[in-house]
Amino acid sequence: MANDKHAPRPVTAPIAVIGMGCRLPGDVDSPSAFWRLLVEERDAVGPPPPGRETGGEPAVGGPSALRGGYLADVSGFDADFFGVAGREADVLDPQHRLLLEVVWEALEHAGLPPDRLAGSPTGVFTGLSYHDYMDQLAGKPRELEGSILTNGHCVAAGRISYLLGLHGPSIALDTACSSSLVAFHLACEALHRQECDLALAAGVTLMLAPRITRSFERMGMLSPTGRCHTFDAAADGFVRGEGCGAVVLKRLPDARRDGDRILAVVRGSAVNQDGRSDGLAAPSAEAQQALYRAALTRAGVDPARVSLIEAHGTGTPLGDPVEFASLAAVYGHGLSPCALGSVKTNLGHLEPAAGITGLIKTVLCLGHGTIPANLHFTEWNPAIAADGSRLFVPRESAPWPGREPVRLAAVSSFGFSGTNAHVILQEPPPARRTGLPAPRRPRQAPPEVILLGAGSHRALPEAAGKLAAxxxxxxxxxxxxxxxxxxxxxxxxxxxxxxxxxxxxxxxxxxxxxxxxxxxxxxxxxxxxxxxxxxxxxxxxxxxxxxxxxxxxxxx
Structure with a gap:
């Protein structure tokens, strides 16, 4: 870690991000596919796939209100591989299925074979909110009624711990749109308190029934133009999205000891509540500023050194100006420019999974030293006073701004429950060198044996094709x-x-x-x-x- 005599002393020890997995709109099935979507400036928002429309009831806001960031397929699942019995598999919430798959992929991305974690003090922290699938099961045959228990939010985390034989904390939580970043914060805290030696933080959401979308429509929260115009003059509401993200965390000294690949370092995080504001779902500028300062203090980071902020940035006329003013008050002063981003402009608002999605994006930006464009931004919202601030919205992909010796970034996520989360991240440390001379390479390399495993023999061709690519x-x-x-x-x-x-x-x-x-x-x-x-x-x-x-x- 670089020394900085001007930064406050950190309160928390650093945590390493050592693995990530994601399933996101735009056919994103891995972190590398996610990065390609970002740098190619792709907009994954579109009409709902067949079978997931409004169920025949017309949308209040017209066809644009139905646009969102959708996954192409949410039904496929290898129940046998994950040890889920036939009757239970028939009624298992697709959100739980997706969590199992993406957590498994995140562990393999970290180089930790999931089947070797049995008995370990590994924690599981998941964020999710909705019960769309349970709504669809209502009125089905009585023998399916047991699904009410197996599809409970608590089982979303418990099933992962059960499958892998994990003995650390196992918690599912719902704070609305901040759920997954709050889960991430709790995972870091559990590592700090030695409650676990490895932690999984994840978030998931799927749009399987029209009820929630209709509620957002009637509240006037969805964009009638079908886009998240974050911080832009055209901001008129958000667009819903779906998907899943998961990260694998370990204390930094332990990750170094174990030879893990370190993707980013968590310097600090904080969670707070709006308390009494202008309304239950209304943002609080005072709470947001207090949140930023708490996270920065815990991280021991000067806000002027942060060069990227992945904002909550939903593109609402009320929320964007409040968030910008709060960011400007804490982060807006300094000589180096600081970029503001929101992955919601690419994918829509993933609500309980939004925070972990923004965090994965930020880890990718830190690793690549590049900040992708923020889509749908032309001019500042007139309610935003951007003049005199170092904050800017990138309109095209560009190298990391500023000349700080270490890249630092922040991630925000706010819930309409009033619960907010903020995380400070740092680029991965340079790989340690052994000091030994490099071995002399033979003129002809010896043969290597490349082993490839897949969940089943049927899945081998797809896995082989991906490895070849x-x-x-x-x-x-x-x-x-x-x-x-x-x-x-x-x-x-x-x-x-x-x-x-x-x-x-x-x-x-x-x-x-x-x-x-x-x-x-x-x-x-x-x-x-x-x-x-x-x-x-x-x-x-x-x-x-x-x-x-x-x-x-x-x-x-």
Whole structure:
């Protein structure tokens, strides 16, 4: 951590973000896909998919009010893989299904095989709000009534702990739109208090029934133009979105000790409440400013050093000016520019999952040293006094602003419950060097054994295709030895398995593509594992002294 004699002394010890997973609008199924959506300036808001319209009742605000950030498919689920029995799987809330999948992916992204965490003090903290699926089950056969218990919010977190055999705290919470960032804060606090050694923080929401959308319509909160125009003069309300995000957290010294890839560092966080304001759902400028200052104090960070703020930024005529004024009062002074962003302009407002989505975006920005454009911004809302402030809205992707020696960013999330959360993040520390001379490379690289596991044998072709694409692109600069090491040591073997013997990225990718096409590949073998068989031993196909390289910036 860089020294800063002008910064206040931190109250909390730093936490490392070591893994992330997400399923978001725009066909986003991984952090790397999320980053591509951001830098390509894609707007994932559109009409609802077939079967998820308003159920025949016309929308109050017309067709634009139905626009949102939707997932293409919310029905697919491998119940057998996750150990969910047939009758329970038939009525399991898709939000719970999505949480299971994305948390599993986040753990694998962290290089922590989920099936090896049993018995560990790992905490689970999830944010979610709605019961759309329960509304759909109303009036169904009486034998489905037990789903009322298995689909409770508490089970969303408990099922993850049960599946993986985790013994840390397991908490589901609902503070409306701030739910997932409050869950993130509680996960960090549990790590600080030694209640767990690893923590999972997640948020999920799906729009499965029209009731909530109609309520927002009638309250005048949705945009009639079908866009989140955050901080813009055209701000006229928000657009709903859906999806899931999860992050894996560990105390920074522990992450360094264990050789984990560190994606970002959590310097500090805070949660507070608006209390008595102009209305139950009305924002409080005083509470927001107090929240920012509390988080900055806990982080030991001078606000003038923060160069990116992922705002709550819903694009409402009332909320945007209040939020900007609060940010300007705390963060607006200094010589270096500070960008304001809101991922809601790309995806819509994911409500209970909004905070964790904004946090994942911010971690990606810190790692890449780039700030993507904020969509749908042309001119400042006339109620916003932006002159004289260092805060600006980026209209195109650009390198990190300012010349601070360490990149710092902040993330906000406010709930219409009045509960607010704010997090201070720092770029990952540089990789430690051993001081040993690099080993002399042989003229011809020795062959490596690349192991790939999938949830089932049917899923192997898709997994093989993704790995081949990654090796051709982001993974091209990662030594093949490190790829082999990571897949062997830091991945679950799965029930579908294949192995490739190759000397180069190109050889590996070609063998994988042949497998995808159903053609023979002499250097490749695949099999379906018996789920009752004992787990295979861990094989590490990397040379002496080789450390896990984190599979480059992203894996799959």
């Amino acid at each position: 990654w090796l051709d692109a982001e993974g091209a600069t990662v030594p093949l030895r490190d790829v082999a090491h990571t897949l062997a040591l830091r991945r679950s073997p799965g029930r579908g398995r294949l192995a490739v013997v190759a000397r180069s990225h190109a050889e590996t990718a070609e063998a994988l593509r042949l497998f995808v096409d159903g053609l023979p590949a002499p250097a490749l073998v695949s099999s379906a594992a018996d789920v009752t068989a004992p787990r295979l031993p861990v094989w590490v196909f990397s040379g002496q002294g080789s450390q896990w390289a984190g599979m480059g910036r992203e894996l799959l």
